[in-house]
Amino acid sequence: xxxxxxAPGYVPNRLFSQDDWDEVADTPPLTGDELARARPGxxxxxxxxAAAFRSRAGRPRLETRRVPVSLRIDREILETFKATGPGWQxxxxxxxxxxxxxxxxx
Numbered sequence: 001x002x003x004x005x006x007a008p009g010y011v012p013n014r015l016f017s018q019d020d021w022d023e024v025a026d027t028p029p030l031t032g033d034e035l036a037r038a039r040p041g042x043x044x045x046x047x048x049x050a051a052a053f054r055s056r057a058g059r060p061r062l063e064t065r066r067v068p069v070s071l072r073i074d075r076e077i078l079e080t081f082k083a084t085g086p087g088w089q090x091x092x093x094x095x096x097x098x099x100x101x102x103x104x105x106x
Contacts, residue, residue, distance in 0.1 A: 066093070 007025030010018050030038070042050035081088040 006018055007022045009025075010021040012018075038044060042053045045053065081092045084091055
């Protein structure tokens with residue numbers, strides 16, 4: 001479609017440009033058969049793409065889930081762990097786990 005002959009119905013916005021609109025303006029509507037075969041989300045995607053959508057981002061799940069707690073500790077203890085940089089919560093967990101093992105052994 002020539003740049004001066006735009007498809008009707010375009011409303012300027014930040015999501016897509018006039019050129020984007022023109023590119024898909026002549027796409028025919030879905031047929032009843034196509035609509036009947038349509039599946040929402042990952043169910044309608046190729047297997048590899050669907051697997052990527054179903055997999056969760058972030059850390060892998062732990063075998064034993066940790067429980068969130070609210071704990072009052074001395075400011076100095078907290079500041080000491082935080083001063084060690086990113087991962088300080090994990091290091092605090094490791095120290096507490098070691099202390100728990102010693103308590104069990106006693």
